[in-house]
Amino acid sequence: MSSSAATGVAPADATRDYGSVHALIAWLDANSLLILGLAVVAVVSLVQLPQHITQDTWLALVDGRYIAAHGIPQHDTLFAITRGTHWYDQQWLAQLALYGLNQIGGLALYGLVYVALTMAGFVLSVGAARALGASERHILWVLPFAGFFYFAGSSNVRTQGFAYALFSATLWLLARETRGARDRRVYLVFVLLILWGNLHGSVTLGVALAVLAGAVLLVQDLSDGRWRGGLGSVRARSVALIVASPVCLLINPYGPGIATYYRETVFNPAFSKVVSEWQPITASMALAVPFFFVAAFTVWLMGRGGRRLAAFDQLAMVVLAAAALLAVRNVAWYGLGAMALVPGMLTRLFPSGEPAPRRTRLNLSLVGVSALIVLVAVISIATKPSSWFARGYDARALAAVTRIAREQPGAKIWVDNRFADWLLWRDPSLAGRMGYDIRFELLTAKELDGITNAAALPAPHQPSLIDGYHVLVLDRSSAATPRLLARSGTDVVVRGHGVTVATWRPLS
DSSP: OOHHHHHTOOOHHHHHHHHHHHHHHHHHHHTHHHHHHHHHHHHHHHHTGGGGOOHHHHHHHHHHHHHHHHOSOOBOOSSSTTTTOBOOOTTHHHHHHHHHHHHHHHHHHHHHHHHHHHHHHHHHHHHHHHHTTOOHHHHHHHHHHHHHHHHHHHOSOSTTHHHHHHHHHHHHHHHHHHTTOOOGGGGHHHHHHHHHTTTOTTHHHHHHHHHHHHHHHHHHHHHTTGGGGOGGGSOHHHHHHHHHHHHGGGOSTTGGGGHHHHHHHTTOTTHHHHOGGGSOGGGOHHHHHHHHHHHHHHHHHHHHHGGGSOHHHHHHHHHHHHHHHHOGGGHHHHHHHHHHHHHHHHHHHSOOOSOOOOOHHHHHHHHHHHHHHHHHHHHHHHTSOHHHHTTTSOHHHHHHHHHHHHHOTTOOEEEOHHHHHHHHHHOGGGTTTBOOOSOGGGSOHHHHHHHHHHHHOOSTTOOOGGGGOSEEEEETTSTTHHHHHTSTTEEEEEEOSSEEEEEESOOO
C-alpha cells in the first residue's frame, strides 16, 4: 500500500487534476451564453459554406497548386493579359496551406478549417476583452454588434482566415503593453507580424497598430519626464515597435520587392471600380447603418471617459473605424477590435454591480447542447461531396468551356473574374488562354480601365479589350451581360445557374 493511501491524503497530481476539473466547470459555467452563441454562429457558417465558396476560394487553390509544383512565383503564366508580369505572391504560405488541406480532405476539410479559424479569431478577441478588465456583462452587451461586423466581413472562404487570430493576438499584446505591463512577451508581436506578412496583406493593419502602440509608449515615456535622462531612458520596446514593425513586412521570399505588392493593393484607388469590397462602407447600407451607430456610441464613450480610458484603445478604434469607412472589406477587423477593446471601456466607465446568481446546471446543459449541435454539424459537413460545396458553380459551364477549348485550340476565353480561377482549378489546360483573374494588383491602370469598359460596354459596337476573345463566360447577375450577349455574332452555348457561356465570332 502506498504511503498516500495509508495516510488518506490524495496525491498532488490528483489534487491538481481535481482542481483543474473544477476550474474547467467554472469557466464553462461563466461562459455558457458565449459558447452557445458561438456554436450557433459556427453551425450557420458550416451550413452556408456553399454560399461562401467564392473566387477567392479557388484562387487560393490555383496558386497553392502552382507553388507546390513550381515554388514561389516570380512571373505570371496563368492568364493572358497578365502573362509575364512580375508576380509578388504575398499570400503564398496561406495558399500552400489551403491547397494542402484540400489535397488531404477536399473542400470539406478546407471549409471546416476555415470556419475554425474564424471562430478562433473571435474567441481570442473575447479573451482579450476579459484579460483587459472587461466584465462579463459588458462583453455580452458588445458581442452581438461586434459579432455582426466580424462575421459579415469574414464569411467568404479565403486566405484571410489565417489572419484573424493573428490580429486578435497582436492587438491583445499591444493593449497589455500600453497599459504598463512591461512584459517581454510584447516582442512576440514581431513574430506574429512576420508570419502574418506571409499569409495575408491585412498585415499592414497589424503594422499600423504596432507603430501606434510604439508611439503611445514613447509619449508616455516623454510625459513621465524620462526625456530628461536622454534617449537611453526611453523604453527600448517603444522604439522597436515604431522602427521594427514595418521591417517585418519585408521578411518574406521577395524581400524589399514586396513593397510593390502593398503599393498596388493598399494604395490603389482603381480597385474600388472593379471590387465591391474595396468600396466605402456606405456602399452597403446593411453594414453602414449599424456601423455608424456603433462608431458614434464608441466616440461618445471616448469623449465621456477621456483620460480614464487607455489612449491606445481609443486611437486603435479610430484607426479601425477609418479603415472600415474606406473599404467594406475592413469591417471584419473593426468587429474584432470592438470585441477586444470596447467592453473594457464600458466596464471602466460603468462598473458592474454584483453578478447575477448562476444557474450552473442550466448553463452546463447549454454548453452540452452547444457541443452536440456543433459535433453533428461538423460530421454532416465532413461527409458532404465536393459537388455540394461547389454548387454555386455550374458544372455544365465547365464542360462547355472544356469542350470548346479542345475543339478550338486557338480560341481565347473571356471569363468574368468570378469564374476564372474556378475554371483553371478544374481544368489546368486553360492556363494562358483566359484573360485575367482577381489578382488585380498584376494589372496596370490602363488594363483595369480596359477591363472595366469591356464589362460595362457603354455603347454598342464600341471597340474594347473583349474583342480579341471568342469564348465568353459571363456572370448572369452582371448588368453588362445582356448587352454583351446581344452583340451580333454571339451564340449562347449554356445558360446555367448564375453563368452563361457563349461563343462570339467563332474561329472558322
